Amino acid sequence: MGKVFVFEHPLIQHKLTYIRDKSTGTKEFRELVDEISTLMAFEITRDLPLQEIEVETPVQLAKTNVLAGKKMAIVPILRAGIGMVDGILKLIPAAKVGHIGLYRDPETLQPVEYYFKMPSDVQERELIVVDPMLATGGSAIEAVNSLKKRGAVKIRFMCIIAAPEGVEALQKAHPDVDIYIAALDEKLNEKGYIVPGLGDAGDRLFGTK
Numbered sequence: 001m002g003k004v005f006v007f008e009h010p011l012i013q014h015k016l017t018y019i020r021d022k023s024t025g026t027k028e029f030r031e032l033v034d035e036i037s038t039l040m041a042f043e044i045t046r047d048l049p050l051q052e053i054e055v056e057t058p059v060q061l062a063k064t065n066v067l068a069g070k071k072m073a074i075v076p077i078l079r080a081g082i083g084m085v086d087g088i089l090k091l092i093p094a095a096k097v098g099h100i101g102l103y104r105d106p107e108t109l110q111p112v113e114y115y116f117k118m119p120s121d122v123q124e125r126e127l128i129v130v131d132p133m134l135a136t137g138g139s140a141i142e143a144v145n146s147l148k149k150r151g152a153v154k155i156r157f158m159c160i161i162a163a164p165e166g167v168e169a170l171q172k173a174h175p176d177v178d179i180y181i182a183a184l185d186e187k188l189n190e191k192g193y194i195v196p197g198l199g200d201a202g203d204r205l206f207g208t209k
């Protein structure tokens with residue numbers, strides 16, 4: 001079963017309060033999502049492998065560590081996932097970025113892929129799929145299906161707010177995918193919104209309605 005990590009860092013929790021607030025406007029909302037994503041990237045990279053090298057300090061030779069150069073890619077689910085990308089790239093600037101576009105078929109209510117563009121070596125990369133909200137889990141499950149179909153094997157999922165229903169569905173469909181979240185909320189309402197949540201993340205990021 002995939003593990004669930006809730007990032008309880010005070011800075012993340014503080015900023016989360018303000019993106020939940022309905023009086024927070026588009027500019028501030030976007031900045032806060034960006035900052036939360038950077039802080040989450042700091043937490044998610046704790047297990048990156050290091051390699052020892054030697055450098056000459058002004059005093060003497062020192063054995064010290066650098067990143068071992070693990071190849072990573074960030075994969076936002078369109079459109080709201082885009083709001084998390086720049087914040088993560090601030091800490092992992094060499095990561096490639098792939099995009100997955102999904103829409104919900106009005107008849108079957110199932111997510112359907114309309115856009116998929118990945119780095120050519122997606123099979124070798126460690127992938128972080130990002131979407132601010134994990135609601136029913138439908139889009140996250142389909143995004144991971146799409147990546148696995150193209151040979152991806154190392155996949156993690158990161159969102160800001162998750163509903164228990166979405167976590168359970170994603171864990172069941174993809175037990176190999178660990179889930180990283182800033183807040184695990186109460187439930188989904190009858191319209192599929194996370195409660196208490198923050199409303200529609202895409203609309204709040206891009207100022208649409």
Ligand code: URA
Pocket residue numbers: 080133135192193194195197198199200201202
């Ligand atoms: N997507 C959103 O943007 N918000 C929700 O509450 C659920 C899904």
